[in-house]
Amino acid sequence: MFRDFWEKIKDGVFTELVNRFSEAAPKILFALLILVVGRVIAGFFRRIVRRVLALAGIDRLAERLNDIDLVQRTGVRIALSAVAGQMVFYLLMLAFIIFATDVLGVPAITDMVRDLIDYLPALFSAFVLFLLGLFLSDMIRSIVQGTCQSMGIPSARLIGTVVFYFLFITVAVSALAQAKINTGFIAANLTVIVGALALAFAVGYGLAARELVANYIASHYNRDKVQVGQDVRIAGVRGKVVHIDATSLILQTPERAIIVPMSKMMTEKVEIFYPDGQEDHLLPPEATEL
Structure with missing residues (x-):
């Protein structure tokens, strides 16, 4: 009796499994072939894109980004040709994955990959916005720092760094929003944090640098009254x-x-x-008032 039962299971279940596998095997092999061919084609186009963009000199544009302190600290080297090549590679691979899943008849995976492809434009625009924001933040930092140094304002580097991180955080939040990531909670808390930091910085910097600022203001208003080479007495000291x-x-x-x-x-x-x-070099009367 048991032997008859086993024979029925063997003849029924195993036969059905073999038949289904025989039907699915060609599809699986064809899907694997599609992925292998897609991998080769995507790799080929990746190399082509990288070489063309490298010859066009696009990597020189990224050197300015690589010189930014924040990028140097991460140890990452940005090569735009490599980034563009990788994007082309993954885009083509996703297309071949959709083709392979269609052959296998797996609509769930196909729909998931299609949704990912639909999301790529938003992700790409967020990436471009982030890079441009990083570049502009560093450029404005350099302008602010150079302006402060030319005007003799103390702690010019610190001021430039504060400006850079303020702009960078703002751009980073905007890039996340462009990538369709909910930034409402981040933006709400970031406003409070940035406001508190700005207030603390303003108070601390004002208290620490008040004498330096007083000297700077005095230098601005008295720059034409005393010149190098003159014999003067200030606060009882003559020289x-x-x-x-x-x-x-x-x-x-x-x-x-x-x-x-x-x-x-x-x-x-x-x-x-x-x-x-x-006597003709004497200052005007209003300059001698005490």
Whole structure:
């Protein structure tokens, strides 16, 4: 009895499995062949795209991005030709995967891959927005830092770094939104965090640099009143002016050199001595008021 039951199972179940496998085997082999051919074709076009873009000099555009401090810290080297080649490779592979799943008759995988392909334009635009934002953030940082340095504003590098990260975070959130990622929670909390950091930075920087700022302002308003080479007395110290910068001037006395903060020009009596016969070089009356 058991033997008869086993014979029925063997003849029924195994025969059906063999028949189904025989029917599916050609489809599986054909799907694998499609993937192999697709892999070869996608790899070929990837190499072509990389070489063409490299010869066109597109990688030179990425050198500016690679010089950014944030990118250097990550240890990642951006090569636009390689990125474009990889994008072409994966796009072609997805197309061949859809073809293979259609052959196998697996609509669930086909629909999933189609949805992924439909999502790629948003992902690509988010990537481009991120790169452009990174480049513009660094460019504005350089402009701000250079402007602060040319004007003699202290901590120019720190100010430029703060500006860079503020713009970079803003661009990163915008890129996530472009990629159809919900950024409502991030944006709401980011506004509070950035506001708190900006307030803390403004207060801390203002308290720490108030004397430097006072010297800078005094230098701006007194830059035409005292010149290098003049004999002056400031706060009871007499000497020859040998150097003037945005925050101080140096008086050379017979014994030593004295650095005088420019704020003293606003709070202390300043006397300028001229050699005999040079009264025409005297400052206008309003400049001598105490």
